Amino acid sequence: MRDHDIVVYGATGFAGVLVAGHLAAHAPTGTRIALAGRSPERLAAVRARLGVDWPVIVADAMDTAALAGLAASARVVISAAGPYAKYGHALVHACAQAGTDYADLSGEVLFVRKSIDDNHELAAKTGARIVHSCGFDSIPSDIGVHVLHSAVTGAGAGELTGTTLVVTSMNGGASGGTVDSMRTQLDTVRADRAARRIAASPYSLTPDRDAEPDLGRQEDIVTVAARDVDPALRGTLAPFVMASYNTRIVRRSNALRGYAYGRGFRYRETISTGTGPLSPVRAAATKIGLGALMAGLALRPTRIVLDRILPKPGDGPSESARRKGHFTMDIFTTTTTGARFSARFKAKGDPGYAATAVMLGESALALALDRDALPPSPGGVLTPATGIGDALVTRLRNAGMEIGAAERVASN
Template sequence: MNPDAPFDLIVHGATGFTGRLIAEHLLARHGADSSIRWGMSGRSADKLATVRDEIGAPESLPLIIADAADPASLDAMVRQTKAVITTVGPYQLYGEPLVAACAAAGTDYLDLAGEPLWMAAMIEKHDAAAKASGARILFSCGFDSIPFELGVFHVQSLARRLLGASAPRVAGRVRDMKGGLSGGTAASGRATMAAIQANPGLLATMFDPFALTPGFKGAEQPRGDKPRHDDLIGEDVGPFMMAAINTKNVHRSNLLQGLPYGADFQYDEMAIVQPGVQTEFPSLSAEDAPAPGEGPSREERETGYYDLLFVAVAADGRQVRGSVHGDRDPGYASTSKLIAETALCLIEAPDVAGGIWVPGAALGQRLVDRLSSHAGLTFRDETAG
């Protein structure tokens, strides 16, 4: 982090759908708060000014011109701020120049990446530089994967309190959800599929639950790719599309925390199958999939939600249960609050060392508390219920 930078936070990609929502959240929370110095960044000064006017921000809100195709503009931007939020994806197409600039400058970086092939490559290429400069680089700061990573963190905290130790097995289950993925997520998924088609060898990374834990391989993991009856919860379950990234982030979180869940920790993630309940996202290739920059109406965003169950199982079979509930649709309104508040939490945590992180591993209970207070997440103990 650059402690003497003139800005605390810059939202890069603020003219996009999700970037604009992030700016709206920051304006609502800190519009008149001079202690938070933030601005918006993008390729077009005119579009940035339009967004600033449309969201009701003052003319004094700084606008910064920066473009992934112009490395000098990225370098200039990151040296002005403690942290950058970027929504400019797919990250495998546009993300690396900004990661590299932040890692070199010691500037904190947060994104919404759910692209494990790209994330694995960035860890290999830029983790050492980030550690050297002090830059804290946080991937996956939206619906993928904060509610899932913190859901495991939460239920393991319950296990230590109620069972006396962390549990070697956790099952994540999507109980209910209203809302869909964002246009950026859909585009990222299509870009990942195109990369695999061009290089089939990348499939091994996609199927490896430890693809984001270089140098560490844990126990064989439960499969979540086929519908089945789940005896653990007494419900039918099916594959959940985001599990491919969330499970990898959970294992990276365990590693970065020093393996508090154990070296043989097992985690799987599936959706409870209930008639009339949407627990799966639409196909990435569907003709009606959202395009980048598109999204649902305000009413649709505000009436969306998600409800996640986490069951921790001790070696002797005893269980504890925790849940995470989000009060807005996962792909847009909740995601924009999650990444904005995570950035502010990170800025206030100078004790976190440099390197490529996932949010829960970096910020732990501080992030649980902040998201509970300011981002609409509710963490519950359902062990007795």
């Protein structure tokens, strides 16, 4: 019997406070929760702010002994302490060693690749489910494709082939933590050629690159005519800013499932730029803007300027902005039988914060309390779809998120 059902690590950070707040408001009575981080004073302040009497655990991200004790005390550890490449490796390893389930908000390819290499086999032996990317990156993508595949399978409509996520509506702000994670990865790939190759590969998170089907080049930063995705769509679709990460998580899910989505499954992510004559212009500008941001953060002179403009670590959207945020993602596929299906993942609240706090909090509650409903797995470094699956779908629907999939009937 462990002391805690859930420990929230990084509970004093911007995202950590939001996740702890969701648990304080929505965790079932009797759920044993603790707050963890470096500063006992700041942890006590968060506890007072939330009006809870949860225990406080003091553990620095570099103190392996303290992290081992923290992991051993919990059934599930939430980590909201990023950038994960700087602060996350020791905690993940401690959880893998202790057989403790783990969930985080990572959107960092290099961090997750190293986590897989260091911990997948160990976690499979101890039974730990290490589930990265349990927020806006990458639950809507990964769980969206999961429910899409379930609908196709249930209809006996074959396997998924070309599949495209379209962000059809979104309102949300950026945070300093997200920007800092981008800086960290860019610094690494600039200095390390091997890391640069990993970050560039569309299969950088799959278990065995040699086992992947040969589908030719798969680009993540693309513009595409909307009607080429689905005949009912109009305008031009631009690259989605998190496509280069989310696509790799979804491909890992397919590989971990023995290519259940299909060996001809191709996946990409885009964002709608509306309709009308200016849609192609907006799509092109979005693609150029993404490239310029990455280049600007990678080069020292322009980074100095951008650092003055972009949010600082610990900063994030105001409570009003978080409340007004929302997103809708639609995923379109054509199956091997020629049928067209789509899935929708829709939620209220700022995607990266209000909605993310719900997604991460409910992921941890599912791991801690819904063991019989989790996908069969010996453990390992998993994805939201392969590590939590339908248990998470149920919880997120109950939390007010719209998640569903169905066949699309061609209009006359």
